[in-house]
Amino acid sequence: MTGSDSGAARGRASTLLSLRGVAKAYGSLRAVDGASFDVARGSLTALIGPNGAGKTTTFDLIAAARRPDAGEIVFDGQRIDGLPPDRVFQRGLARTFQVPRPFANMTVLENVMLAPLQQAGERFWNNWFAPGRVRAQERAARDRAHQVLEVCALAGKAGDLAGQLSGGQQKLLELARVLMIEPKMILLDEPAAGVNPALLETLIDRVQLLNRQGITFLLIEHNMDMVMRICNPVIVMAQGRVLAQGEPQAVREDPQVIDAYLGEVAHG
Numbered sequence: 001m002t003g004s005d006s007g008a009a010r011g012r013a014s015t016l017l018s019l020r021g022v023a024k025a026y027g028s029l030r031a032v033d034g035a036s037f038d039v040a041r042g043s044l045t046a047l048i049g050p051n052g053a054g055k056t057t058t059f060d061l062i063a064a065a066r067r068p069d070a071g072e073i074v075f076d077g078q079r080i081d082g083l084p085p086d087r088v089f090q091r092g093l094a095r096t097f098q099v100p101r102p103f104a105n106m107t108v109l110e111n112v113m114l115a116p117l118q119q120a121g122e123r124f125w126n127n128w129f130a131p132g133r134v135r136a137q138e139r140a141a142r143d144r145a146h147q148v149l150e151v152c153a154l155a156g157k158a159g160d161l162a163g164q165l166s167g168g169q170q171k172l173l174e175l176a177r178v179l180m181i182e183p184k185m186i187l188l189d190e191p192a193a194g195v196n197p198a199l200l201e202t203l204i205d206r207v208q209l210l211n212r213q214g215i216t217f218l219l220i221e222h223n224m225d226m227v228m229r230i231c232n233p234v235i236v237m238a239q240g241r242v243l244a245q246g247e248p249q250a251v252r253e254d255p256q257v258i259d260a261y262l263g264e265v266a267h268g
């Protein structure tokens with residue numbers, strides 16, 4: 001009895017995010033089809049797979065943008081499936097989008113400062129009725145926004161309109177936005193896509209820095225060089241299911257994984 005209790009406690013200590021039998025269909029298409037995997041606390045885990053494998057849908061389910069049809073999602077010891085997205089965010093689980101969605105006509109600084117308000121839901125309305133506190137919080141938010149822009153190599157762009165940023169800088173802005181809440185875990189959807197090589201090095205460097213500071217990452221990425229270089233373990237999805245997971249090199253040499261990618265080239 002005591003043994004199994006301490007075993008469970010160890011499990012909680014090492015696993016931050018856990019999916020069990022998670023499923024989501026769009027009509028007859030099983031986008032996510034009984035996916036199960038764990039993400040270890042403190043890890044920089046990759047989620048890879050051919051186009052249409054269900055990776056982004058999996059992020060939508062974890063971040064509660066969509067409700068799973070079946071399965072359980074546990075974050076930091078508590079079930080989060082079925083919670084509203086702002087609750088999941090408040091618990092310290094943040095996500096970035098495959099296609100960045102900044103407010104193009106607001107400045108970079110304003111975009112970052114908006115992030116917690118946008119996601120805070122009722123907290124915002126509580127503050128609405130206490131203007132003194134709002135002012136203090138706005139000052140704190142501004143200080144924090146400047147900090148996260150510094151971390152994301154965007155300090156020099158604080159006053160620029162977000163719409164004027166390059167594709168790569170918009171990816172960094174996505175990261176800056178989610179850092180505002182000091183998340184425990186960040187889901188990054190294709191951070192390297194459309195990012196020039198120099199800026200990609202900055203992005204990789206910042207992700208690794210934040211990871212060393214204790215933030216757990218789950219990262220969807222098609223850039224295999226980046227995955228092989230910075231991620232461990234690697235989870236491979238194909239057709240809505242987890243096909244393989246483990247050390248990057250072992251996964252790369254797995255015949256099933258090679259088949260899944262070759263199948264994509266052959267058919268699509």
Ligand SMILES: Nc1ncnc2c1ncn2[C@@H]1O[C@H](COP(=O)(O)OP(=O)(O)OP(=O)(O)O)[C@@H](O)[C@H]1O
Nearest residue numbers: 026029031049050051052053054055056057058098
């Ligand atoms: N809102 C939706 N309505 C209908 N089908 C969808 C919807 N979103 C995704 N799909 C389909 O679900 C499947 C999984 O899509 P998803 O975007 O999760 O794949 P992905 O692994 O992120 O692919 P990619 O690497 O191209 O981004 C695809 O066949 C896709 O066309």
Ligand SMILES: [Mg+2]
Nearest residue numbers: 055056057098
């Ligand atoms: Mg996707």
